[in-house]
Amino acid sequence: MTGDVLHVFEKLKIQIQADLIYCEQIQAPEELEQVALLSSTGFKMNTLWQSSMLDGLDLPFPLQEMPDIFTQFRQKVEKQKLRFAFPIDAPKSIPSLPVIEISSIKAFDGNTSSGSGNFRGGEQSAHVHIQQYFERRLPDAYKQTRNELIGMDYSSKFSPWLAQGSCSAGSIARQLVDYESCYGANDGTYWLWFELLWRDYFRFLHFKYGKKLYYSKGLSNSPGNQFDSEKFYKWSSGNTGESLIDAGMRELKKTGYLSNRMRQIVASYWIYDMKGDWQAGCAWFEYQLIDYDVYSNQGNWLYIAGKGTDPRGGRPFNVAKQTQDHDPDGIYRQMWLT
Numbered sequence: 001m002t003g004d005v006l007h008v009f010e011k012l013k014i015q016i017q018a019d020l021i022y023c024e025q026i027q028a029p030e031e032l033e034q035v036a037l038l039s040s041t042g043f044k045m046n047t048l049w050q051s052s053m054l055d056g057l058d059l060p061f062p063l064q065e066m067p068d069i070f071t072q073f074r075q076k077v078e079k080q081k082l083r084f085a086f087p088i089d090a091p092k093s094i095p096s097l098p099v100i101e102i103s104s105i106k107a108f109d110g111n112t113s114s115g116s117g118n119f120r121g122g123e124q125s126a127h128v129h130i131q132q133y134f135e136r137r138l139p140d141a142y143k144q145t146r147n148e149l150i151g152m153d154y155s156s157k158f159s160p161w162l163a164q165g166s167c168s169a170g171s172i173a174r175q176l177v178d179y180e181s182c183y184g185a186n187d188g189t190y191w192l193w194f195e196l197l198w199r200d201y202f203r204f205l206h207f208k209y210g211k212k213l214y215y216s217k218g219l220s221n222s223p224g225n226q227f228d229s230e231k232f233y234k235w236s237s238g239n240t241g242e243s244l245i246d247a248g249m250r251e252l253k254k255t256g257y258l259s260n261r262m263r264q265i266v267a268s269y270w271i272y273d274m275k276g277d278w279q280a281g282c283a284w285f286e287y288q289l290i291d292y293d294v295y296s297n298q299g300n301w302l303y304i305a306g307k308g309t310d311p312r313g314g315r316p317f318n319v320a321k322q323t324q325d326h327d328p329d330g331i332y333r334q335m336w337l338t
Ligand SMILES: Cc1cc2nc3c(=O)[nH]c(=O)nc-3n(C[C@H](O)[C@H](O)[C@H](O)COP(=O)(O)OP(=O)(O)OC[C@H]3O[C@@H](n4cnc5c(N)ncnc54)[C@H](O)[C@@H]3O)c2cc1C
Pocket: 146, 155, 156, 157, 158, 159, 160, 162, 163, 192, 195, 196, 198, 199, 202, 258, 259, 260, 261, 263, 264, 267, 285, 289, 291, 292, 293, 294, 296, 297, 298, 300, 301, 304
């Protein structure tokens, strides 16, 4: 079912005779508004925080007072030796579903229609993917390969399953700790955990700054650039004339995925070279990504635009240098431009 959230749930309420909704607690403005709306119109809402690797209550500071600077946040976490939150026990039994004819509710098979064929949805596929990643000992090389642009193995590709809730960051981190006790810790295993910590950091920042993270000026004093639809069309469709950017934007459009390095480069190009509105870029990613995650997307765009907590105030990337460093032979560009 698709459509306006209230309309959809009102319909379901009548069809299945239920008014109690269990859902993930998402600490972002639109999602909070939706929960408040449903609650004000008679639904009983039961929201549950579940998406972070660490439990916010284990942190050595209240979330409202968390350090703004990532390094300070990380150091405090590491001092406490926090690696992951333990999962709650699986339920011993689940009550059976009521017998109701629900012809209009289509089963969700979890497959992406627009995404890359390598990503099959669901918990089972997530499990298989994560297992093979560890079995092939790919974490060992992660730090060396993570900035590459082509293929499945240069980075973990956990993100689409994490974004859908098919696996949890806590259970990945637990497997990483088991892996380290089996094969030894190295800079690859550390770096993978470090990136998962960035994911938590962007989540927890939402408890401190809430709606401000969604203002055009973010946490800074100046608003973002003006929106220009012509420029936006060029950038989003991969027609800027800058070959690396165009290749990246076409990969994103065709597959719904983009490496972290390319995300940084195209975002920077949009903000600093094309003088584009960072919020429009952020919205385009939301629309395209199969691993769209409200906290990570917003947090990374703020970071590159210099409107978040980064004391360096913005991260412009030099496209010529990035092209030379990451696609010197043009193989990546050829892949997406021809
Ligand atoms: C402009 C921009 C927008 C982004 N939008 C999203 C988004 O909507 N959803 C999303 O999951 N990630 C987002 N990222 C972060 C990062 O690019 C992806 O998580 C990563 O590329 C996913 O591929 P992977 O699973 O192979 O990552 P890996 O490199 O294998 O990292 C392992 C995991 O760590 C986490 N992680 C890695 N890098 C980051 C990061 N910079 N910030 C937060 N978490 C990170 C992810 O959960 C990832 O799955 C964005 C980055 C940028 C620069």
